[in-house]
Amino acid sequence: MRVLLIEDEEKIANAVKRGLELKGYAVDTVNDSDTGLSYAIDPDYDIIIIDRMLPGSIDGLQIAKKAREEGQKAPILILTARGSIDDKVEGLNAGADDYLVKPFSFSELVARMQALMRRPPITNEAILKYKDLALDLAKYEVTRDGKPIRLSSKEFSLLEYFMRHSEQILTKDMIINHVWNEDAIVMPNTVEVYIGYLRSKIDRPFENLPPLISTVRGFGYKLGD
Numbered sequence: 001m002r003v004l005l006i007e008d009e010e011k012i013a014n015a016v017k018r019g020l021e022l023k024g025y026a027v028d029t030v031n032d033s034d035t036g037l038s039y040a041i042d043p044d045y046d047i048i049i050i051d052r053m054l055p056g057s058i059d060g061l062q063i064a065k066k067a068r069e070e071g072q073k074a075p076i077l078i079l080t081a082r083g084s085i086d087d088k089v090e091g092l093n094a095g096a097d098d099y100l101v102k103p104f105s106f107s108e109l110v111a112r113m114q115a116l117m118r119r120p121p122i123t124n125e126a127i128l129k130y131k132d133l134a135l136d137l138a139k140y141e142v143t144r145d146g147k148p149i150r151l152s153s154k155e156f157s158l159l160e161y162f163m164r165h166s167e168q169i170l171t172k173d174m175i176i177n178h179v180w181n182e183d184a185i186v187m188p189n190t191v192e193v194y195i196g197y198l199r200s201k202i203d204r205p206f207e208n209l210p211p212l213i214s215t216v217r218g219f220g221y222k223l224g225d
């Protein structure tokens with residue numbers, strides 16, 4: 001799952017980024033509103049977290065509003081020190097989906113993110129399913145044919161991306177842009193390596209079941225026949 005964090009307070013940004021990455025998220029951070037807007041219109045993000053007060057020519061609410069106008073459909077969570085009802089209404093009217101007042105606990109931030117990710121248009125379910133494969137977003141658990149599968153955080157993120165786009169061809173560039181954050185060093189064969197890891201856990205141990213991850217030669221990969 002790919003996250004955009006637009007936050008100018010370095011300590012908050014670093015703490016949130018580290019915490020989310022430990023949970024398997026790919027996180028890009030930006031510290032001013034003008035750069036933030038250029039990132040916020042990118043459709044590859046699954047969720048966008050925006051501080052309301054930012055250096056630059058616009059504030060966080062205007063980023064949310066302009067991103068929506070550009071067609072951004074990812075959930076948007078506003079962070080702010082201003083917690084009045086009028087402030088929250090203003091944020092929601094600007095296109096935000098939720099509003100979290102500073103100071104906040106990291107666990108509450110994650111819980112709100114997960115709640116937003118269960119809403120349309122991304123999914124209505126806390127558990128993603130494809131045939132006999134299930135991925136629990138809240139518990140970070142994966143099963144196939146009822147049997148538990150242990151995945152690393154990056155493998156979990158990769159499988160989640162496949163399951164959100166089942167039966168679709170995903171190119172290497174699409175996978176890199178979605179599963180790895182922008183400043184990650186991704187070698188040309190990194191995607192192939194992680195595809196191999198996934199196959200070794202969700203396909204090879206289940207020889208009596210059809211493989212789920214297919215290679216579409218010359219194009220990429222897909223979850224499906």
